[in-house]
Amino acid sequence: MKNRIFECCVNELSRLPGIGKKTAARLALHILKTDIEQVRALSASLIELKEKTVFCKICGNMSETEVCHICTDDYRNRTQLCVVEEAKDIFVLEATGFYRGLYHVLGGRISPLDGIGPDDLSIDKLIQRATSDEVAEVIIATNPDIEGETTAIYLSKLLHKLNLNVTKIASGVPIGSNLEYTDELTLLKAMEQRKDF
Amino acid sequence: MKNRIFECCVNELSRLPGIGKKTAARLALHILKTDIEQVRALSASLIELKEKTVFCKICGNMSETEVCHICTDDYRNRTQLCVVEEAKDIFVLEATGFYRGLYHVLGGRISPLDGIGPDDLSIDKLIQRATSDEVAEVIIATNPDIEGETTAIYLSKLLHKLNLNVTKIASGVPIGSNLEYTDELTLLKAMEQRKDF
DSSP states (O other): OOOOHHHHHHHHHTSSOOOHHHHHHHHHHHHSOOOOOHHHHHHHHHHHHHOOOOOOOOTEEEEEESSOOTTOTTTTTEEEEEEEEEEEHHHHHHHHOOOEEEEEEOOOBBBBBGGOOGGSSSSSHHHHHHTTTTTOEEEEEOOSHHHHHHHHHHHHHHHTTTOEEEEOOOOOOTTTGGGSSSSSHHHHHHTTTTTOO | OOOOHHHHHHHHHHHHHTTTTTHHHHHHHHHHHHHHHHHHHHHHHHHHHHHHHHOOOOTTEEEESSSSTTTTOOOSSEEEEEEEEEEEHHHHHHHOOOEEEEEOOOSSOOOOGBBGGGGSSSSSHHHHHTTTTTTOOOEOOSSSSHHHHHHHHHHHOOOOTTOOOOEEOOHHHOTTOOOOSSSSHHHHHHHTTTOOO
């Protein structure tokens, strides 16, 4: 009889993104060497995350409450609305600590190859929020790839028609990188979007 | 209020080896998008692994039973004993499907810097097993680094004194690699241990 429990655990772990069979085996072996209390804590936190997290009914951010902590925060700047593809993008933008406005999660991006059109995204709700009196600027922060750019252009046309002030986060050479190893498209964008210095 | 549950889950996940905060956040976001049934399965398999896995009382391999499936397998070659540092090494060696003998887990390697000497390893038991009438060859498969080599030399001296036939897995250029990118020590070993062809 082989070690069925171990293989079952490796199988479950390798369903996670970026975790292959080898990494899964390494993680499972680590679990074996860990205190049972710590394994219980990890295990419970996964279930709790899934069971108790909902998506904010205003912006689409993940939240423990019906409306998320950003939407309910009185200290946030309610004149700015930052549009992102997924809730996880809020997580990385918040980590910078720079932006103090509100967010709007599209729930994806326009991608005809995957059968995702504008109707599949939370665009009506975005328009509704953006056209309220409070909002002065819509910042588009979709990913700088083909689908993200397509989505950005689509939204910008739509929002401009409504006479809204639309901006988009800068594309350019990442900080700490090297011009020599930067791809041509990024360099092209960086040159095009050069600033007074 | 921040998303405490999410951060708690990210913290728990980032305790795993090779999982940093960013990867942990990616995994947690994946969990959020996964069916609750699948999350339950993963969660339960971690607990089950930890609760139901023991180490084989003969060889030290991880097992669901007191004696592991390799030690109890009548089709394994009982004249060969392969010595490894950790139970996880059995996992990778078994994946090759080549070796059909038995194993012995040392439970570490001689590492004076970490305060680990021969007495901390399962060496007495190895000698006891290796000197039984059945065993004709002891194959040393410690890692080819300083501590692993030290352990291999120590074991080989000990086993040779007992007039046992000791071998060691080959070191050399990995298959699929390129001589140009192979380090000098590996090339030196590969040249030293060259074979008739």
